[in-house]
Amino acid sequence: MTSRVSHTTIDCRNAYELSEWWKQVLGYADIPDDPNEPGHEECMIHSTTDGHRILFIEVPEPKSVKNRIHFDLRSTDITQDEEYERLLGLGATLVADRRGLYGPGTGWYVMADPEGNEFCILKSDAEYAASLAGKSSGSE
Structure with a gap:
């Protein structure tokens, strides 16, 4: 038995802003039918070529x-x-x-x-x- 990486998670202060920044860096996009919006505490983006996903989650500590x-x-x-x-x-x-x-x-x-x-x-x-x-x- 093995596991696979479902997605990479990044803890952050502002999930929306950081997901928007990384979309520019990587050329990733929002998940279809689940667009990221300002104020969302969890924002996921994905590669449109290979499907890799990154999830940004707001946490209280810096x-x-x-x-x-x-x-x-x-x-x-x-x-x-x-x-x-x-x-x-x-x-x-x-x-x-x-x-x-x-x-x-x-x-x-x-x-x-x-x-x-x-x-x-x-x-x-x-x-x-x-x-x-x-x-x-x-x-x-």
């Missing part, structure tokens, strides 16, 4: 420590640096710049959403594929 679980985001159509700039424009903040941590061309950005939940920006799909191709050809 975030107080580093996340023990977080999203690692990989852009499908722009570079890591372009995605970093896009998310700054949406209101994310930089927590740490870990690029180059393991040598030139490696690493990630650690960022936080408007409520302080941390996530990482990895190399884009194209940048990652190019780094793998470089390794397999022996040139780095």
